[in-house]
Amino acid sequence: MATTTANTQDSQVLPGIHTRLSRRGLLPAEHLVDAGCTTLPHLEQAALEHQVTVSGPLRSNPTRQQRQNDGFARDEFHIDYDRQQVTCPQGQFSQG
Secondary structure: OOOOOOOOOHHHHHHHHHHHHHHOOOOOOEEEOOHHHOOHHHHHHHHHHHOOEEEOOOOOOOOHHHHHOOOOOHHHOEEEOOOOEEEOOOOOEOOO
């Protein structure tokens, strides 16, 4: 837990929380959070730096594809973090 000013985003304090918990030997294997902390960069940072799985609801998907039901939306892609690979709904894998 961290107390901040009202204009501080939840996701901004998550790395510091993990650092402080790590120093005290209190890091959880899984950290349950709200949608303010479930951005992909924060999920990856917690996993790489602290071996913590951050779990919680994802933010809504505001993309044009989702709104218009046209093309592929973000939620239709599969991310394999171990292989560092993304698979599109048609089965194509990312190369980079």
